[in-house]
Amino acid sequence: MPESVLLVLADEHAGAAAQFVDAHHERGARLLRPLDLSSPGWSYRIGEPGASIAMVDGVRYPADCIRGVVTRLPCISGTQLPHVVPADRDYVAAEMSAFLLAWLSALSCPVLNRPQAPSLMGAGWRWEQWVRCAHGLGVPVVPLRREVRRDTPCSAAALPTLPPMTRVTLVGATPVGRGEPPLVGHARRLAAAAGASLLGLLFDGGRLAGVELWPDLADPAIAAAVLGELA
Amino acid sequence: MIPGERSAPVLLWGSPRDLPLAAVCTALSRLGTPMFFVDQTRVLDTELSFASDEHCSGWLRVGAQRCELSGVRAAYIRPDAVRLDSVARAGPGSALWRHAADIDDALASWLELTPALVLKCLSAMASNGSKPYQALLIRQAGFQGPDTLLTTDPGALREFQARHPRLIYKSQSGIRSIVARLDASDEARLARLATCPTQFQQYIPGRDYRVHVIGEEVYGHVITSDADDYRYAGASEVTMQPWPVPVPLAERLRGLAAALGLALAGIDLRRSSDSD
Numbered sequence: 075m076p077e078s079v080l081l082v083l084a085d086e087h088a089g090a091a092a093q094f095v096d097a098h099h100e101r102g103a104r105l106l107r108p109l110d111l112s113s114p115g116w117s118y119r120i121g122e123p124g125a126s127i128a129m130v131d132g133v134r135y136p137a138d139c140i141r142g143v144v145t146r147l148p149c150i151s152g153t154q155l156p157h158v159v160p161a162d163r164d165y166v167a168a169e170m171s172a173f174l175l176a177w178l179s180a181l182s183c184p185v186l187n188r189p190q191a192p193s194l195m196g197a198g199w200r201w202e203q204w205v206r207c208a209h210g211l212g213v214p215v216v217p218l219r220r221e222v223r224r225d226t227p228c229s230a231a232a233l234p235t236l237p238p239m240t241r242v243t244l245v246g247a248t249p250v251g252r253g254e255p256p257l258v259g260h261a262r263r264l265a266a267a268a269g270a271s272l273l274g275l276l277f278d279g280g281r282l283a284g285v286e287l288w289p290d291l292a293d294p295a296i297a298a299a300v301l302g303e304l305a
Numbered sequence: 306m307i308p309g310e311r312s313a314p315v316l317l318w319g320s321p322r323d324l325p326l327a328a329v330c331t332a333l334s335r336l337g338t339p340m341f342f343v344d345q346t347r348v349l350d351t352e353l354s355f356a357s358d359e360h361c362s363g364w365l366r367v368g369a370q371r372c373e374l375s376g377v378r379a380a381y382i383r384p385d386a387v388r389l390d391s392v393a394r395a396g397p398g399s400a401l402w403r404h405a406a407d408i409d410d411a412l413a414s415w416l417e418l419t420p421a422l423v424l425k426c427l428s429a430m431a432s433n434g435s436k437p438y439q440a441l442l443i444r445q446a447g448f449q450g451p452d453t454l455l456t457t458d459p460g461a462l463r464e465f466q467a468r469h470p471r472l473i474y475k476s477q478s479g480i481r482s483i484v485a486r487l488d489a490s491d492e493a494r495l496a497r498l499a500t501c502p503t504q505f506q507q508y509i510p511g512r513d514y515r516v517h518v519i520g521e522e523v524y525g526h527v528i529t530s531d532a533d534d535y536r537y538a539g540a541s542e543v544t545m546q547p548w549p550v551p552v553p554l555a556e557r558l559r560g561l562a563a564a565l566g567l568a569l570a571g572i573d574l575r576r577s578s579d580s581d
Contacts, residue, residue, distance in 0.1 A: 111457070111501060111502060112457070112499060112500050112501060113457060113499060114457050114458055114459070114498070114499040115457060115458050116455070116456055116457040116458060116502050117454070117455075117456045117457075117458050117461040118437075118454070118455045118456070118502070119452070119453065119454050119455075119465075120437055120440050120441065120444075120450070120452075120453040120454075120455070121441075121444065127458070127461075129457070158500065158501075165478075165480055166500065166501045168434075168476075168478035168479070168480050169476065169477050169478050169480075169501050169502065169503075170501055170502070171434070171435070171478065172434060172435035172436065172437065172438065172476075172477035172478040172479075173435075173437065173455055173477055173501075173502040175434070175435040175437075175438045176435050176437035176438040176440075176441060176455070176477070177455070179438055179441065180441060189438075191431035191432045191434060191435060191438060192431040192434050192435075200410070200413075200414045200417070201357075202357040202414045202415075202417075202418060203357075203414065203417055203418065205357035205358075206357050206358070206359075206361075206418050209357075209358055209359050210359070217356070217358070218356070218357040219354065219355070219356050219357070219363075220353070220354070220355055220356075220357065220363075220411050220414065220415075221352075221353070221354040221355075222352060222353045222354070222404070222407045222408050222411045223352045223354075224349070224350075224352065224404060
């Protein structure tokens with residue numbers, strides 16, 4: 075019987091993901107890279123995710139050996155497939171993304187963050203959507219106006235320039251470390267609205283000022299919380 | 306202008322060379338419906354500003370034409386991912402490229418926020434990017450689908466083929482492929498199966514139907530073709546005839562479109578020889 079594993083779907087050059095996997099390898103943490111999808115052995119029959127087979131670093135893992143997945147890629151990119159002929163990379167990347175969207179959505183084990191089409195790592199919201207959500211939930215938020223003009227280099231910045239900000243990182247509904255109750259409450263409501271189970275939120279003076287879709291897995295407290303959530 | 310009023314404009318986004326968009330423009334013109342066309346070929350002459358609040362108010366300018374966004378009552382969008390020649394030549398990282406990308410992103414963002422009706426809303430269309438994922442949603446809506454295997458394993462494929470002697474294969478993503486039957490001539494190519502999970506499906510013989518759900522209205526067509534993929538029938542004859550969708554099926558199809566978040570949906574059905 076293969077060991078029980080916790081997969082981290084990430085680019086092979088993602089430092090925080092690699093540190094997490096290295097630190098917790100004996101607890102079953104494994105890096106699932108785009109390259110792994112070019113291994114013989116993957117098998118998923120629609121409607122039977124429990125019978126699916128994943129190939130990770132050449133090792134075969136039936137679905138019931140996967141106790142959890144952390145997703146750190148919104149999609150597979152052609153630049154991550156140097157082993158594929160250049161003319162086919164974008165197509166193969168799209169096919170791999172489509173496969174992962176279906177497979178990860180159907181897995182019965184916990185997935186942080188479970189895909190929401192088109193993103194493999196939960197709601198791929200733009201900042202404007204977070205701001206609108208905050209408005210709708212009554213969460214104080216830094217006002218945002220999006221503006222695109224030919225004579226400005228980029229759209230209006232949303233983030234204030236006054237450090238420091240208060241960060242609230244949620245793993246499931248649990249804040250990592252101590253958090254100010256009002257901000258934790260805001261964070262939980264926003265995460266629930268977005269269907270996010272791993273999320274960092276930045277607050278400036280009590281107002282939502284930013285969102286971190288990639289909480290630092292190399293942070294021991296966040297890593298411990300992730301392992302606890304996927305235990 | 307107040308959204309919902311008949312004088313409020315319909316926003317159209319895409320290329321003037323897009324035939325469906327042109328057809329919608331023509332139809333709206335005949336109805337006397339005001340329109341605001343966001344011409345993608347004029348992206349470098351387009352500017353946009355809006356607030357991410359409950360009103361989502363702002364403005365959109367294309368050349369000398371300006372639209373107050375709070376007045377838009379509906380939108381029909383068919384943006385093309387292909388860049389203008391001038392933008393493509395300037396290349397990623399250039400000011401032109403950044404502007405074009407910013408406009409596309411900002412407008413896509415506004416379309417997710419606006420209370421106006423958006424046909425072909427990008428987020429709702431996202432399931433089209435993964436056919437097996439979409440198949441899960443379709444099954445959850447109560448429809449049957451062909452048995453489907455996604456695999457890089459020739460052994461798993463052979464087991465699947467033993468269960469279903471006739472198989473087809475096609476893309477999983479939104480990149481269109483021609484549906485093809487798996488036959489002996491594909492044997493040599495199976496060595497490349499490891500490159501990427503490939504989608505194989507049980508071949509369902511039967512007749513094709515194409516149904517469009519537009520709000521509460523349902524329009525059906527029956528398709529007659531000998532081709533594995535009628536969209537690419539080539540020299541083979543293809544006929545499409547209006548088909549009255551049975552009321553119970555129409556209700557289920559409206560439910561499916563609603564479950565997918567689509568106010569406008571094209572749904573392909575195949576009636577098997579045992580009437581399933």
